[in-house]
Amino acid sequence: MDVASSLAVVQAVKGALVVLAALGLTAYKWSTDTVVTDDAVYDYIVVGAGTAGSIVANRLTENPDVHVLLVESGGDPPFETEVPGMFPFLTKSAIDWNYVSEDDGYSAQYHRNGYLDLPSGKVYGGSSSIHHFYYVRGHANDYKAWVDAAADDSWSWENLIPYFKKSECLVDQDILNSPTGQYHGTNGYTVITRELREISLKYLEAFQEVGNKVVDDINTGYTLGFTRPMVFIGNGIRQSSAESFLLPIKHRLNLHLTKETTVDKILFDNKKNAMGVQVSRNGKTFNIYARKEVIVSAGAFNSPKLLMLSGVGPKAHLESMGIEIVADLPVGESMEDHLAVVLAHKLEKTDETPKPENPSDFPIPTFIGLDALDTDQGYPDYLTLNLICRNNPTNLLLLCATVFGLHNDVCEQLAKAGQGREILVTVLNVARPISRGKVLLRSKDPKDPPRIYTGFLSNSTDLENNAAYIEKFIKVTDSSYFRNIGGETLHFDLPNCKGLEKNTRDYWKCYVLNMMDTTFHYSSTCRMGSVLDGELKVLGVNKLRVVDASSMPNTVSANINAAVMVLAEKAADLIKKESDQYNVGHCVT
Numbered sequence: 036m037d038v039a040s041s042l043a044v045v046q047a048v049k050g051a052l053v054v055l056a057a058l059g060l061t062a063y064k065w066s067t068d069t070v071v072t073d074d075a076v077y078d079y080i081v082v083g084a085g086t087a088g089s090i091v092a093n094r095l096t097e098n099p100d101v102h103v104l105l106v107e108s109g110g111d112p113p114f115e116t117e118v119p120g121m122f123p124f125l126t127k128s129a130i131d132w133n134y135v136s137e138d139d140g141y142s143a144q145y146h147r148n149g150y151l152d153l154p155s156g157k158v159y160g161g162s163s164s165i166h167h168f169y170y171v172r173g174h175a176n177d178y179k180a181w182v183d184a185a186a187d188d189s190w191s192w193e194n195l196i197p198y199f200k201k202s203e204c205l206v207d208q209d210i211l212n213s214p215t216g217q218y219h220g221t222n223g224y225t226v227i228t229r230e231l232r233e234i235s236l237k238y239l240e241a242f243q244e245v246g247n248k249v250v251d252d253i254n255t256g257y258t259l260g261f262t263r264p265m266v267f268i269g270n271g272i273r274q275s276s277a278e279s280f281l282l283p284i285k286h287r288l289n290l291h292l293t294k295e296t297t298v299d300k301i302l303f304d305n306k307k308n309a310m311g312v313q314v315s316r317n318g319k320t321f322n323i324y325a326r327k328e329v330i331v332s333a334g335a336f337n338s339p340k341l342l343m344l345s346g347v348g349p350k351a352h353l354e355s356m357g358i359e360i361v362a363d364l365p366v367g368e369s370m371e372d373h374l375a376v377v378l379a380h381k382l383e384k385t386d387e388t389p390k391p392e393n394p395s396d397f398p399i400p401t402f403i404g405l406d407a408l409d410t411d412q413g414y415p416d417y418l419t420l421n422l423i424c425r426n427n428p429t430n431l432l433l434l435c436a437t438v439f440g441l442h443n444d445v446c447e448q449l450a451k452a453g454q455g456r457e458i459l460v461t462v463l464n465v466a467r468p469i470s471r472g473k474v475l476l477r478s479k480d481p482k483d484p485p486r487i488y489t490g491f492l493s494n495s496t497d498l499e500n501n502a503a504y505i506e507k508f509i510k511v512t513d514s515s516y517f518r519n520i521g522g523e524t525l526h527f528d529l530p531n532c533k534g535l536e537k538n539t540r541d542y543w544k545c546y547v548l549n550m551m552d553t554t555f556h557y558s559s560t561c562r563m564g565s566v567l568d569g570e571l572k573v574l575g576v577n578k579l580r581v582v583d584a585s586s587m588p589n590t591v592s593a594n595i596n597a598a599v600m601v602l603a604e605k606a607a608d609l610i611k612k613e614s615d616q617y618n619v620g621h622c623v624t
């Protein structure tokens with residue numbers, strides 16, 4: 036199969052899913068929609084039922100006297116979100132905001148489009164309903180920077196451990212009975228399991244032989260090494276925040292969920308108190324009010340967009356859009372994301388027909404690694420997500436062309452190499468990149484998508500580092516396993532890198548520029564420390580917080596969903612504590 040026919044198949048499947056959606060196969064689970072009415076009043080309004088918003092809404096409504104409205108642009112998660120094996124069909128669909136990056140004329144040039152698809156979920160569960168399942172918490176060192184930004188030690192790794200445990204229900208006796216079991220929860224809403232297919236073991240051994248540690252549990256805050264990862268899959272079902280935090284509480288009368296409803300503006304009174312929100316649903320607009328607070332959890336693109344539309348953002352930019360300023364803050368600036376570089380290794384010959392995977396498992400056998408150029412530093416420089424495709428050109432094409440929109444030529448070369456071979460596909464990320472992107476408004480019309488600049492590789496240090504990390508990673512080709520079967524790094528025929536000698540630093544830098552994509556970890560667009568205070572309150576205004584990936588002061592050396600969850604758990608506690616204080620001596624209405 037070539038790229039064109041592979042993409043055609045994907046389109047056909049997506050078309051079929053659109054038809055199936057009409058059957059509303061999951062509607063029975065989600066019979067929770069509240070039709071909003073004008074001038075309704077709640078204690079809290081939470082904007083966005085994604086990873087963070089679902090958690091906040093759940094925790095706040097533990098108190099039956101607290102009334103919360105959770106507003107979501109999307110709707111019920113269709114059944115393909117539940118089945119792990121369906122992951123390639125979730126983006127570029129009706130449950131994706133379908134944003135793309137602005138063409139910066141530099142990165143993403145050797146891509147199908149010259150820009151990047153930047154998927155994010157528009158559905159209950161948000162991006163956790165379309166993500167790729169990896170449960171990785173990040174390193175204690177990452178959270179040190181959160182402590183600095185918040186000027187508050189309660190954001191340290193040690194102090195966040197209870198919140199990680201609070202969300203988690205780890206189903207893995209080996210880990211629970213081991214010394215690292217103490218870092219894991221068994222009573223939380225989100226079921227976490229481990230990827231345990233044995234095909235990874237020979238690779239783990241190979242990485243061990245060339246000097247890496249192999250561990251069972253990478254989520255202890257201080258561990259570097261390679262492992263078969265924990266995943267957001269439980270009972271064969273995706274553990275999105277919607278599945279885990281909203282479904283079990285849909286009977287709560289004090290929680291109203293309203294779907295297919297979009298917040299277009301935060302309403303401020305003349306003392307800069309966030310009084311409520313203006314929403315649109317089916318072409319009608321309503322105002323809804325919050326007695327206590329508005330909590331924005333619309334994700335790393337839409338939270339800054341909403342703030343800016345409401346007058347909270349960089350003055351010059353808002354003025355250029357004709358928006359009146361409420362607070363002049365660096366909203367949308369300094370976006371972080373993990374640049375992904377796709378590497379491939381060609382391994383043993385095999386003419387076995389690909390073994391069909393159970394669609395309830397993680398879709399492709401996988402292992403991950405956290406590594407540093409100098410491991411003595413104790414924290415990672417880069418992280419790798421590794422996928423094993425055994426005589427499976429179809430999967431290779433899906434990964435290459437659909438998950439990462441790499442150039443057709445490259446995808447065809449990859450699929451060809453995978454014919455009758457085992458291929459190790461590696462997504463290599465710089466853990467804490469220096470380059471920054473930004474989110475701007477396209478216009479003051481809420482229906483317009485934001486302008487998103489990834490900023491990828493805009494600082495040349497990232498490019499240099501990325502090349503160095505590749506050089507370290509591919510040392511695995513010196514291991515006995517790789518040598519015995521003639522395993523080798525694939526060098527694609529990249530037109531822009533012609534004439535550069537393979538395996539030189541300049542070659543790898545060129546390779547990075549041509550084989551890059553995003554890992555979908557957009558964050559820090561309303562960061563704690565510059566837009567928010569240490570309690571995630573928006574500076575310069577009152578009764579408004581941002582709680583989601585945008586609030587992160589900096590990214591973490593991991594896939595970021597677990598970090599977004601911990602941030603939301605902690606935020607919910609902060610809000611509840613403050614609300615208890617307010618209520619002392621007051622009549623609670």
Ligand SMILES: Cc1cc2nc3c(=O)[nH]c(=O)nc-3n(C[C@H](O)[C@H](O)[C@H](O)COP(=O)(O)OP(=O)(O)OC[C@H]3O[C@@H](n4cnc5c(N)ncnc54)[C@H](O)[C@@H]3O)c2cc1C
Nearest residue numbers: 083085086087108161162167168169298334583584594596
């Ligand atoms: C394809 C993909 C793969 C990923 N893979 C992984 C992985 O393997 N592991 C991992 O840890 N992380 C992964 N991530 C990242 C992770 O899923 C996200 O970082 C995380 O879900 C972000 O959570 P959030 O709460 O900030 O935003 P979201 O979960 O995106 O939630 C925002 C919600 O707000 C809603 N919304 C937005 N604007 C409005 C509005 N104006 N009015 C009403 N509602 C609104 C949206 O529809 C959405 O439901 C992946 C992400 C993607 C997209």
Ligand SMILES: *[C@@H]1O[C@H](CO)[C@@H](O)[C@H](O)[C@H]1NC(C)=O
Nearest residue numbers: 468469470493494495496497
């Ligand atoms: C790149 O990052 C380094 C390290 O933070 C910094 O010193 C340098 O000024 C940056 N370069 C540019 C062009 O921004």
